[in-house]
Amino acid sequence: MINSMSREAVRFLCRTSLKRSAPIVASGFQGPRRVQRRAFSRTGALKVVKPYLLADIGEGITECQVIQWFVKPGARVEQFDPICEVQSDKASVEITSRFDGVIRKLYYEQDDMARVGKPLVDIDIQSEISAADEALLKNGSEKQTDKEAPNPTEPADEGLEVGRNDTKAAIGDAPLPQPQSLPSEPPKDEPKSRIPGKHASLATPAVRHRIKEMNLKIEDIEGTGREGRVLKEDIQRHVQSLKETTGAAASAPIPAAQQVEDQTRPLTPIQAAMFKQMTRSLSIPHFLYTDNVDFTSLNVLRKKFNANKEKASRLTTLPFIVKAVSLALQQYPLLNAHLDTTTDSSKPQIQIKGSHNIGVAIDSPSGLLVPVIRNVQSHTIESISAEINRLSGLARAGKLSSADLSGATFTLSNIGSIGGTAVAPVIVTPQVGILGIGRARAVPAFGENGEIIRKEECVFSWSADHRVIDGAMAARCAEAVRQNLEQVETMLVRLR
Template sequence: MFWQQSSRAVRQQWRLCNGLRQHVAKSSPSAFIPHPARSFHAARSLLAVKPVLLADIGEGIVECEIIQWFVEPGAHVEEFSPLCEVQSDKASVEITSRFAGVVKKLHYDAGEMAKVGKPFVDIDIQGDVKQEDLEALTPPEAPAEENKPTPGPVAGQSSTISTPGAASAAQIQGSVPSAPAGHVAPISTEQKGKHASLATPATRHLSKELGVELSHVPGTGKDGRVLKEDIYRFLEKRNSSPTENASPEPPTPAGLVSSDIAASGAQEETPMPMTRTQEMMFKTMTRSLNIPHFLYADEVDFTSLVELRNRLNKVLHKSGLSDGQVNKLSYLPFIIKAVSMSLYKYPILNARVDVEGANGNGSSKPTLVLRSQHNIGVAMDTPQGLLVPVVKNVNSLNILGIAAELARLQSLAVAGKLSPQDMSGGTITVSNIGSIGGTYLSPVVVEREVAILGIGRMRTVPAFSTAPGEEDKVVRRQVCNFSWSADHRVVDGATLARAAEVVRTLVEEPDVMVMHLR
């Protein structure tokens, strides 16, 4: 009964209100201004279009190259669906979407450099999303600048701002002077689109070295993939076209030409842009030279290790104990394990220096941060250049495990498929330059590390025997030089010498290493 009376009262009030509105509208139309319909929301609805920031995909990476986009403006994406592929610090990575929605804007074209921590795509996010997740995607707004003058066109340049009332294409075409008769117009360069051409990292490296834009090369591989042969064919066609169109010049005596060149002796300089690997090496080594280095070299006898390695390789070949992972052992796994075992006694070589005091205690003094895992980076020579993948947690691996991980990283490095996880987190580095050549070297300490070991070429030398009673007997020895570099801000020479002595003892007496394997 109460609800029936309430509903009748509401209907009567509604009829009375409509009657008053009609009366006022008829008597004074200007006095009645209808109000727009109001939303029944208690608070203002949030905008769902958010600029997504490019996340940090590796230690020390501040920018990366957009290789290709998998989406276009207006495309619908699901959670974890790929957005683009980027090349960063010698590795290709796919960036996926954190939310489902519709792509509104791409901030970069394929081939451009994207900044880490800056927006790279705008997505109209759909569904229930937490406010803190949206704030994590949005960059902090810069303070608004008041009364900032609008920069005008620079002298000697024309303004390119387009407005709805701008000149039409016919007017623009009419304002451009026509080319004279007989003049060959240069070939127009195609504008780069949102999607780069498909190509392997080795092909991209070749295109950068030769200065060829991949988007201009027609691909003949699978799905239009650009091959190395396509790049060479494109270069041959491009270099031959100016020769065909050029008008013949009058012949010049050969003697006059040679005399002019010999007399002038002009130096010719051809600028060549750096590859992506060279750029990262330039930046990394520039930062590393801020670290005061000191060098410590030692000669190590490999004779016992050579004998042990030969015996183990025979056992692996006959019994098949490698489980198909490693068919032949090299010297590098033994050296890496020896370095890891020395870090237990001298953990300072596995530390890093925190100069900015980012240890959470609010102190601005430099701090030495010790690390428990032995993640040893190994310098490798690849078609893309020098790469340093990391063998993780060496302290928990045996010789076969280290050899298997080295084989996996080597195959990925040659194919250009190393991930950021494979190349990050290193605590100390080993560089085996002796596999290429060279006896002595002075390695450079990598940033966020305090020590590095360089291994020279192994060679056979005559030496006096150490066996009792045979001190005057000359025998053949296999020796190799180890060159250490350390951060002299935190590591002194005596500490590095003692640690190097532990490594030398383990390599010269590999049976001791076997007793301490974990």
């Protein structure tokens, strides 16, 4: 009886029980039952705005410069999607997302200095629901706001509210409607945009440095690289188009010359690091020493080795110099050390390093960088050359890591690759020595029998921390390096 009358009973009860919820006796029931109107509830999307902190990207790094943003507020990101690129005093790093969600806030503008451990962006975490469910919830809430709010004193008797999208099914004389089905195609997600504008603000540090030198805006340059990345060729093409535009307008009257205003801009991360380092170096009393080194026999050996070699495999003089310095440091280990004056300023300590981690200064598009060749004492000259080529390529591309730039125990500055014969190199703390290499040149000299001969000569300029290194030790170390290079065959015999 109950089963056969359940449909009619439910309709009857729904129409009458809503009126003050009075007890109703239905035919076929044993006694009165109080029936009250109930509605299904729905739970909205769980949205948690989570601040994304800038993690530690390297030892001793407390701040870094925001080079470019890959997202903007409102853009949807997924885990491991790139958010921005930052530049420290050592290397550039691409920051990726750890969550799925929507970017709500950027805490820094481009070129601002971001602090490590502080919020970088706010991400609205929405991983608990799918995009289709989120669209349905949003659609339902919009429909609900369009309708007039019901009077609380007179409940509506349309029926039960069912479904997460607020679809109302009225239980009355009309047949029950079928539940609303999900759309055949899920609504499109919010834009997951890596490119914030018409043109992508994507470029390597070398390209960005070139753009700044030419006073151009990266947004004005059409990028033809992957994902709209701006290449060097794009800069040249953009400059050429500007010249053509200027040439077309050459017939126009030339306006009066405008006075060029002064510009004030903050230091780049690399410049800021150099500022701090050189300020600390001012406290070091430098002992300076120069000597001429004959490269004649070394260049003869190099030419023999480089014969029939591809350009990438040819040896320069720099790998030989690096190895010669390492052999000299084995004889004079005090020059391969760090001076610790911070642990206890009243009792300085010197830490003699077992490994020869030699830094080689490189002039990169973004500034002076000093990548480190580790364990030179275990390298061959050929492997040193390969490591120099690898580090130079990373420096030009702005891809050196913090590990590539830290831990040097001695430094070489090959200033001769740019120009100049002699230099007074500045010691990089906490190291106690540095060698500056001038440009090699051909000079006239006297032979064994007094005849005039041609020699290839280079000036080596040494600086040592005179607080712990005396002049005699620095001169002996420099003499050992000179003999290793001038008698290169003897040096090769000593290699491991």
